[in-house]
Amino acid sequence: MPSLLLHPSDPCWIPGAGDRFSDLLEKLGLIDTTLKAGRSGDFQAGEQFINLIMFLGCSPRVALEPGEADEGQTACHLQYHLYPEVTFLSAAKRPQVRCPGCRAPAGEVDTSSHVQSVTCARCGQTVQVHALDWRRAAGFGRFFLEIGGVYPHEAVPSEKLLDSLREHSGGAWQYFYTG
Numbered sequence: 001m002p003s004l005l006l007h008p009s010d011p012c013w014i015p016g017a018g019d020r021f022s023d024l025l026e027k028l029g030l031i032d033t034t035l036k037a038g039r040s041g042d043f044q045a046g047e048q049f050i051n052l053i054m055f056l057g058c059s060p061r062v063a064l065e066p067g068e069a070d071e072g073q074t075a076c077h078l079q080y081h082l083y084p085e086v087t088f089l090s091a092a093k094r095p096q097v098r099c100p101g102c103r104a105p106a107g108e109v110d111t112s113s114h115v116q117s118v119t120c121a122r123c124g125q126t127v128q129v130h131a132l133d134w135r136r137a138a139g140f141g142r143f144f145l146e147i148g149g150v151y152p153h154e155a156v157p158s159e160k161l162l163d164s165l166r167e168h169s170g171g172a173w174q175y176f177y178t179g
């Protein structure tokens with residue numbers, strides 16, 4: 001199933017003990033915890049969902065409730081993923097990664113450890129593998145917010161959502177698509 005995944009740029013960040021992350025999302029209107037989603041652990045889209053996740057195109061057909069989904073379509077719903085260690089998630093087809101500095105292709109990189117160093121053959125910049133340009137098709141993290149039912153590049157998170165997440169976690173967030 002296609003998804004849009006948001007995650008902190010700091011791959012080690014997770015909500016601290018007592019961090020009511022879902023309160024933030026509910027206050028923003030991204031989720032509505034009073035609605036029961038299809039599967040346990042899922043949140044249904046809140047009333048500001050469509051303003052926080054901006055669908056592109058002239059008249060996107062967005063299903064926010066399971067009953068609205070066309071055949072073969074999945075209603076948008078949200079879910080957290082929390083991993084005990086930094087995990088690499090990727091679209092089925094792994095992207096051709098690039099140097100974040102000069103955009104030169106980084107070739108095949110080892111994703112077994114997010115702190116592995118990669119030195120760009122063109123500009124000489126050395127970065128950890130998680131900081132490469134994953135072309136919005138993969139990312140490293142322990143904490144991911146998944147918005148299911150979104151096709152690659154069909155929608156983007158709004159500045160307001162990214163700003164709120166940054167304020168909450170104290171660092172920038174990124175996003176990518178799977179499916």
Ligand SMILES: [Zn+2]
Binds near residue numbers: 101104120
């Ligand atoms: Zn470079």
